[in-house]
Amino acid sequence: MGKLFLSFGILIFVVSCTETDGPAEVVTGNSSDRIANNTVAYNNERNAYFGDLHVHSMYSYDAFIFGGIASPNDAYEFAKGGSIRHPAGFDMRLDIPMDFYGVSDHAYYLGIIREMALGDSSLSQHPVAEGIDSLGDDVNQRRSVFLRFAQFASAGNGSEVMDDQVVKNAWDDIVASANRHYEPGKFTTFIAYEYTGTGPEEEVLHRNVIFRDSVVPEIPFSRIDSDDPQDLWSWMDTNRAAGIESLAIPHNSNLSDGLMFALSDYQGRPLDSAYASQRIRNEPLVEITQVKGTSETHPALSTNDELAGFEVLSVRIGGSTPTQPQGSYVRKALLDGVKLEAEQGFNPFKFGFIGSSDNHNSTHVGDEDNYYGVSGLLDSDGQKRGSLPLDSGGENDGVYFDRYARFGASGIAGVWAEQNTRESIYDALRRKEAFGTSGPRIKIRFFAGNNLPDVDDRELVAKSYAGGVSMGGNVITDRNEPATFIAWAAKDPNSAPLQRLQIIKGWVQNEQIYEKIYDVACADNMEIDSISHRCADNNASVSLEDCSISSGLGAAELKSRWEDPEYDSAQHAFYYVRAIENPSCRWSTWDAVRAGVEPRPDLPGTIQERGWSSPIWFIPPQ
Secondary structure, eight states: OOOOSSSSSOOOOOOOOOOOOOOOOOOOOOGGBTTTTTTTTOOOTTTEEEEEEOOOTSSHHHHHHHHHOOOOHHHHHHTTTOOETTTTTTTOOOOOOEEEEEEEEEEESTHHHHHHHHSTTTTGGGGGGTTTGGOOSSSSHHHHHHHHHHHHHIIIGGGGOOOOHHHHHHHHHHHHHHHHOOOTTTTTEEEEEOOOOTTTTTOOEEEEEEEESSSSOOOOOOEEEOOOOHHHHHHHHHHHHHHEEEEEEOGGGGSSTTTTTTTOOOOOOOOOHHHHHHHHOOOEEEEEEETTTOSSSOTOOOOTTTTTTTOOOOOTSSSSOOOOTTTTSHHHHHHHHHHHHHHHSOOOOEEEEEEEOSSSSSSSSSTTTEEESSSSSGGGTTTTTSSSOOOSSSSTTTTOOOHHEEEOOEEEEEESSSSSSSSHHHHHHHHHHHESSSSOOEEEEEEEEESSSOOOOOOOHHHHHEEEEEEOOEEEEOOSSSOEEEEEEEETTTTTOEEEEEEEEEEEEETTTEEEEEEEEEEEGOOOOOTTTOOOOOOOOBBBBTTBBSSSOOOOOEEEEEEOTOOOSSSSSEEEEEEEOOOOOOOOHHHHHHHHHOOTTTTTEEOOEEEEEOOOEEEEEO
């Protein structure tokens, strides 16, 4: 029996009706999405699509506890441009609709807490459900009820309140809602869920499982079945053999206390080729950023990367225990992976990147200047989320809720796909032609090979596909040909300009791993220093009084055809792109500006939003 994951803590229960009717007629897109033969438009050079594959609705035990009563149906309406009422009473709406979306509720106790609150089922009569259907606004009382349930489940009693039919009813509604809102060529939905696995001390080993199409299992695999990720992968392999295709995306490796990318498996055994093959077959991607921190790298791991501390959580959620960087961050996992490949011939950490939000309001998390919070009533305003001082006196006066103050307004997933359909977007995820950002819709492309065009070639994309590989691919090195790279990024029209474009390299040499950051394109004609490989600072600034940013600085587009000055065809290596915006206000500063108070001095006042391409791997010939 798994233990209930104690990452959140108070209760609010209001019951909402849900739609459970069958899927509506599928719409193939409006006239602008079609070509003459009435099929969905197709682009061989691929389009950038943006979405969120990590969203929780009322069926997640924690989301419902926080006050989230919006259904999967509501979530998809929001993603298409509709609004959702926040539990605190304000409306949430996107400025620009999503291209794709996936409601990914916890399979662990799926729908169970909500069922307890209905008051008309056997679950509501269980002693642990006492008072759940009649709680008021006292958050401390709600927290005590939540903890009572958590302790009950952690003691091994949780199976007493597991009702397979409740779980199946919730899953059926999730599936039906995704199918009902799928509009090929216009808006793509993915049937998905979260596998909420943990380590022995509640370390985060969570994955989102994304299904390619409407063929899905009758019920999802959860931590109640097993906490061992290899059991999840075996379940996925069995499904795949039966025609049910899916992939898993680990998230919050930053909070795994070193277990997500450990060099041993869940049972403590050394990794081997069978493990690597099964993992990458089922987990081709990782979530590099989300509200609970960015998992690219850590200052303790990347001492020469001045941007390594971006939205890093230094302690585990709900306490003061420092996080363990080793084994918890993606860049170090990539380095360990190429070292394993060089020495033992297998790589279990060959991951592409996406971002997503992990929002528990059935919505995306919102922008820095319009931040909805993460957890319903728990962080619904500046005081509750720690960006503003508390009004009340007494023992809590001046206390900030660091748990939420350190959370970020991140992230979003991007893919390069031929068309906006489940099959095309899923296949882009599977081949790792995917990228993640901290929120803005920055477009990033990345190619490598020996025969790439000039960066200003009018047929740049077509020739790059023809003469090289895109992000997520492999290059077999050629000792007679230097490698070249095409790195390109375009700003989000609604966000700050770009400041610089970087390529991060990791490699193995003499049985040691190394990493290096190269600025390859700079805004404002700033030159790159030949020794540090960094752009000069363009001096873009932010006013902390009104959050205005420098005008006339930064770029709408940055691109470069680059050659690695230290390239060695004998090295196992990886490269990926990082695009950096000019500074802008962090959400916590926006809260302070609107409230007319000074921003909290121990929080970052500004942020440099960014995006990451998936890597390209260089492999010497055998």
